[in-house]
Amino acid sequence: MSDIPKLNDLEEDLLKELFNLGVGKAAASLSKMVTQEILLSVPKVEFAKSSAMIELLDSNESIISISQSIHGPFDAKSILLFPEHGGMEVVRQMLGSQLSDEAIADLHEEALSEIGNVVLNACIGAISKSMNTIFDVEIPKFNQASPENLLQASNLLDGDTILLININMKLKDSDIEGYLAFVFSSESLKKLQGSLTQLINSLS
């Protein structure tokens, strides 16, 4: 575990603020899309091994992921993850409960891709803005896989380091736990840490 970098308090606060800003914007967009209040918050940001992601989701069912790759000053892959029932619940809450289970099942891929796109864009946008840079961002990819196959399906290695962002989603009748993961190559990770330090220095 020694190769997993640890965020110091300042770095964690900064990232939390950054992502809260991002998801806050995403929440506003989502609320506007479905004309109901949706609240998103980021209670926790940490570095972890990619395998930790699976433990956190601790799911017997499949996991839904929406990912967008980022290229620019550093390369990364941003992934939004929901346990299957959580993802379905998001769709049900956002589309209205009068829809049948069959309709939800038909629509969930398209709907979650779009929701994921909004959340990921907002977070990536927040990072871009704070670092004053522009990334090339790919369009979202939807994936649904069992926990064992999640890493493979997301093109990840067991030992990859990820920046794991806990996202809490509050919809009218339910609280849904999701995760946002930024996956970096070791080189990109260094660049990110460098950018963070630079940012902190510029602030202080």
Next chain:
Amino acid sequence: MLTTECYSNLVNNINSGIIILNSEKKLLHWNQWIQDHSQFELSNYTNHLLTEIFPDLKNSRIEDAIESALELGLPSLISNIFSRTPFALYNPGNFNVDKLNDDRIQQAVNISRIKVDEDRVFCLIQINDVTASVAREKNLELQVKERKEVESSLLKIETRQRAIMQTMIDALIIFDSNGFIDSFNPAAEKLFGYSENDMMGDNIAFLIEEFSGVKELRESIELMFELGIIGKTKECVAIKCNGSQFPVDISISEIELGNEKFFSAVIRDVSDRKQMDKLKKDFITTVSHELRTPLTSIRGSLGLLCGGIIADIPKKALDLIQVANNNCERLIYLINDILDIEKATSGQMAFEFKTFNLKNLVEQSIGNNASYATQYNVSYKLIEEAKDLAVDVDEHRFQQIMSNLLSNAAKFSIPESSVDIIINFQNELVEIDVKDYGQGIPDKFKENIWNKFTQADTSTTREKGGTGLGLAISKTLTEAMHGTISFTSKEGEGSTFQLRLPLAKNKTM
């Protein structure tokens, strides 16, 4: 490398909308598809802000997405789920002048940034027409919804029917046209002692004595039709699982389900009722017999006293004895009537059929009742409209019926009037009409006239005498002799009772 013209051709031939904006969100180009679906001429709009061309995009997600793409390079998928018709685009085939929101094509939009060179970025908006697939999905959703509604209403009906079957007090057995049992409710389980599982697929014939002994199971249904059970309530003997038999009322109805025919049998144990009936009959018979024995000797003694066997009975005492004698006679009639009706209804009465000349029989009846009629100052008049008629009857019972009709007629006649007895032959039946010109039968009483112990006015029982059993007995006796009895009556004008009997098979006397 492709030429610009070639690109332009390519873009124009794509079957979706392409809009390219410059970094100031102003229109650079759109393809033929957009022109067809908006009916806006490209040349009129180049270098206009997109929100000027499509004003309802202001503050929309499209505008946000364009901004994100241009500023931060973020691509946006705007599916049809959350934004159905963001652009004012219409089907080129039926362009509506009103341009209603509902007429717009259903859209799915992708917005992204394209980097032309180091300094220049454009925004690419791609619009797909998803009207057809949305309609298909909607249709599918509707079908699913309808199917679910049908399913849930069927389920409700089934649950309700099941509940009714389960909680019915009477046994309910449903079986198919071969007699095979399809459903056997808890009351049936309790009544027969079999469980529903035991009986599924077994035949109804095992449960009912009357159906047993059929060679083929199919015959049981035919037998049911023969027995006239279908659509009626019939008394049968049922067999319990331990082999014991008990009386039941069974009502079978036919149910048609599509091409299949089912039958439902509602079965009620009538052991208790039968027991009560028997007790009642036994009681009446016993009481009547026990009463008759002492009455016979009382009548004998009273008769002798009235006949003057003892001289010197004071006139006042003799009058009282006469009253006692009359009432004793009446009591004997009543008891005989009760015994008769019990015998007749239980089928214990024996009939001795012989062929008689009708006129002779009727003349005899008139003779028997003439003195009774004299009491009421009424005379009988025989009118023979058909001659030489013969009937097969039990003479004694026939006279009993005629006595009843003739005495009733006399009793309810106006004094000095006559009672007409008309013999006739119509519709292959012998008719005897007994017609009086008395007070007639009140309308409200007509439907009860054949019931036991009924008279129009309870007070007349005292004035006119009688048990109220006469007509009930007459009807039972007539039917036992294959005849019918009926009446017509008008209040204040009189009544006619008509006795119809079959003509004797051997007409020659």
